[in-house]
Amino acid sequence: xxxxxxxxxxxxxxxxxxxxxxxxxxxxxxxxxxxxxxxxxxxxxxxxxxxxxxxxxxxxxxxxxxxxxxxxxxxxxxxxxxxxxxxxxxxxxxxxxxxxxxxxxxxxxxxxxxxxxxxx
Amino acid sequence: xxxxxxxxxxxxxxxxxxxxxxxxxxxxxxxxxxxxxxxxxxxxxxxxxxxxxxxxxxxxxxxxxxxxxxxxxxxxxxxxxxxxxxxxxxxxxxxxxxxxxxxxxxxxxxxxxxxxxxxx
DNA sequence: GTAGGTGGTTTCCTACAGGAAAGTACTTCC
DNA sequence: GGAAGTACTTTCCTGTAGGAAACCACCTAC
Numbered sequence: 001x002x003x004x005x006x007x008x009x010x011x012x013x014x015x016x017x018x019x020x021x022x023x024x025x026x027x028x029x030x031x032x033x034x035x036x037x038x039x040x041x042x043x044x045x046x047x048x049x050x051x052x053x054x055x056x057x058x059x060x061x062x063x064x065x066x067x068x069x070x071x072x073x074x075x076x077x078x079x080x081x082x083x084x085x086x087x088x089x090x091x092x093x094x095x096x097x098x099x100x101x102x103x104x105x106x107x108x109x110x111x112x113x114x115x116x117x118x119x120x
Numbered sequence: 121x122x123x124x125x126x127x128x129x130x131x132x133x134x135x136x137x138x139x140x141x142x143x144x145x146x147x148x149x150x151x152x153x154x155x156x157x158x159x160x161x162x163x164x165x166x167x168x169x170x171x172x173x174x175x176x177x178x179x180x181x182x183x184x185x186x187x188x189x190x191x192x193x194x195x196x197x198x199x200x201x202x203x204x205x206x207x208x209x210x211x212x213x214x215x216x217x218x219x220x221x222x223x224x225x226x227x228x229x230x231x232x233x234x235x236x237x238x239x240x
Numbered sequence: 241g242t243a244g245g246t247g248g249t250t251t252c253c254t255a256c257a258g259g260a261a262a263g264t265a266c267t268t269c270c
Numbered sequence: 271g272g273a274a275g276t277a278c279t280t281t282c283c284t285g286t287a288g289g290a291a292a293c294c295a296c297c298t299a300c
Contacts, residue, residue: 013161019229020153020222026232030258033140041133047277058259063278084267084276094235101224102140108221109139112146115214150288167247178289183248204246204297243300250293257287263280269273 023101026072031057031065037102039075039091046086074098143221146192151177151185157222159195159211166206194218 027033031054038053039045045053051062066089069075074095078088147153154174159165165173171182186209189195194215198208 015230016226017154017157019226019233020157021229022232023225023229024153028257033144034137037137037140048275051277056259058261059278060260060280061258064258082276086276087278097231098228101221101228104221104224105143106136106139108218109141109143110135111217112142113139148287168245171247176289178291179248180250180290181288184288202246207247241300244298246295246297248294251291253289255287255289257285259283259285261281264278266276268275270271 026074027098029065029068031061032069033102033105035062035065035069036074036091036095036098037106039089040096040099040102044088044090046088050089069095146194147218149185149188151181152189153222153225155182155185155189156194156211156215156218157226159209160216160219160222164208164210166208170209189215 027036034054034057035050038050042049042053047062047066050066051057051059054062066075066077070077073092076090076092078090080086080088147156151174154177155170158170158173162169162173167182167186170186171177171179174182186195186197190197193212196210196212198210200206200208
């Protein structure tokens with residue numbers, strides 16, 4: 001009947017784990033980081049711009065992912081009153097708070113590449 | 121025939137995007153961050169410990185994810201010569217370099233929760 | 241011998257992610 | 271009138287992620 005002490009059910013841990021799950025579920029899927037990264041670099045872009053920028057994505061995926069991101073207030077969608085109607089997607093102030101996370105991720109990925117190619 | 125300038129095909133961008141894809145593919149799936157987070161907190165843990173710590177995971181998933189992480193040198197697997205044979209999983213030095221990334225992610229998730237509950 | 245603990249693997253199943261291609265609607269250019 | 275561009279949506283299909291449950295092997299305590 002002796003049960004090992006559970007190390008991980010302290011409140012601080014539960015909150016951290018929950019927070020990571022939240023973040024991951026908002027950014028789940030193959031394309032969200034690409035879209036956000038592109039919008040952070042490019043500022044304002046149209047649907048077709050994104051379709052061309054992001055290598056390999058299809059219109060269905062792009063449409064769905066943009067809706068997801070807009071729903072979570074990470075990007076904004078603005079219909080422009082131009083001759084052939086255009087839509088501009090841009091990162092929101094809130095979405096921009098992801099920049100350090102994206103930078104960390106890019107930095108780690110670059111270092112990983114180097115260590116695999118160099119040390120292995 | 122006029123084509124809009126592509127903003128995203130500068131070498132630095134391509135490398136960043138590739139790096140993000142690399143990182144995401146190593147950490148893909150529902151459980152990798154949970155496992156890494158738990159091992160960073162708990163130091164050395166056995167299979168059954170992890171099964172109990174990580175709420176909801178099944179033995180198949182845990183086994184598979186541990187193999188993935190070990191293959192990428194993010195965790196170590198040590199068979200202990202104890203009475204009933206036990207295995208210890210621990211984070212490697214290399215896996216520990218993910219700590220800032222995991223911290224960023226947890227931090228962002230916590231802030232997201234607060235902003236949704238508070239401001240909305 | 242049998243119940244219970246360790247550390248898994250294997251089988252089977254389902255749901256969702258994601259891709260290709262076509263369709264919709266509206267506009268402008270020629 | 272028709273091609274071409276913008277911005278999507280819809281349909282159809284496939285592959286894989288991931289869960290439940292059973293099974294294997296080995297050891298110890300009773």
